[in-house]
Amino acid sequence: MRIGFIGLGNMGAPMAANLVKAGHQVTGFDTAAPMPAGVTPAASAAAAAAGAEVVITMLPNGAILRAVAAQVIPAMRPGAVLCDCSTVDVDSARAVAAEATAAGLGALDAPVSGGVGGAAAGTLTFMVGGTEAAFATVRPLFEAMGKKVVHCGASGAGQSAKICNNMILGVTMIATCEAFALADKLGLDRQKMFDVVSTSSGSSWSMTAYCPAPGVGPQSPADTGYRPGFAAELMLKDLRLSQQAAGAVDADTPMGELAARLYATFVEDEDGRGRDFSAMLPRFEKRHRG
């Protein structure tokens, strides 16, 4: 397939490389990042999009996505699909999809989970919103870049699923970390805490797959000094997107709101920036009741 790929940063570059490896013709554009091997450079986003059957975007936020879409959509050929893999606000995802549809294009929002490691290994999960037809067109590309693809519904459903998942994740990680710190102060051994919780009703992915306590449970960023992994500032970004969406649809999300506040404090006022989001555990170790 002929693919235009716009945004070749930490995530986009290995994703594009996996498309090249799968035999696709990839033309790329980025304002700053170098081209991965095998990707043909274009002089602009519009030029990268011009001949493509599918245009993939991997961009930092909704404002940049809207700006790029405004350049790209007029350049795309009729019937091509614009597939945004960025994590952005639901409103931007829906607005861009509506513009693409009005221009006679297919459109998907397809945010990923799995991080830079998953992008390099080709093991990302894609959560996809858009029509069946557009989904069917792009599916082989998702399968070249990831190992799991869920078609969640119409435009915006991919972004909705991602922010709902990550809102739960942020809350659950903080709860797991504060419970470990409480258990420490109560004199409960961390391995015993893991043994009980990981097999009981307090169990979660945060505990069983990504345990925030060093030396306990499976290998995780806690075992390498909380080097990300999934950086605290990216969790903060996703929590803020969840709160933006909750505000837009008048949903009450008190736990998500508190998680956003705690990660904001951690990243902006404490030492959280550049650390894994599970470094909430050493944070709580040092804290006292307010």
Add this chain to the structure above:
Amino acid sequence: MRIGFIGLGNMGAPMAANLVKAGHQVTGFDTAAPMPAGVTPAASAAAAAAGAEVVITMLPNGAILRAVAAQVIPAMRPGAVLCDCSTVDVDSARAVAAEATAAGLGALDAPVSGGVGGAAAGTLTFMVGGTEAAFATVRPLFEAMGKKVVHCGASGAGQSAKICNNMILGVTMIATCEAFALADKLGLDRQKMFDVVSTSSGSSWSMTAYCPAPGVGPQSPADTGYRPGFAAELMLKDLRLSQQAAGAVDADTPMGELAARLYATFVEDEDGRGRDFSAMLPRFEKRHRG
């Protein structure tokens, strides 16, 4: 084994019945509840404890445990073990264990999870604090009443493990419910939400084993009108115990604190009393952002 069993309510009665079924001689006392079949009634707590090798208590709270222990400890024969299966505050658990130890007795705190259903089926989980010797004595009784036993450490470790687990559980259930309500308002199908989250990083026991959305995931109280299950007021009790413990050891537990506040509102000011703790989902469906 000769067992004294004090507190034969909703939980104690089926637990005592399983001990009888396993061939033990059980003498029981309760201020109100009838004796289960096969349990010999005693005239007082002290009388139930007098000839026993192990005395099991299953009581509503720490104050009642302390009062019962004051009657029972002097009546017990030297070397017998006092095993409290109630969920109480860590301080009461440790105080009673210290009194029993001073009187030449063994002592365990062994709170359970699994509820009335688990008590009847003999599938409870026991989280146990106390000495190896006392644990070894009572272990066959745990195995007659449950299917999983974790020796968590010294006195108080069982209660500590239980409240840490249930603090995470309360937080995670609320987060899962508010995320479902947000997903609804964003137009994301609940089955898709379950498909994504249950296999992603937002996954937890609350989602995969006890999904709060009716008709989605495994059979749970949501499928029978939120009949407990695990009642909201019992979750509130455990969250308050976690906050009492956090206060006593100066631990910062902001998520646990918010969960306790939300369940208090649900049980005391709304329609939560008598409903399953997963009925937070219909609560959030009706709510607006504050």
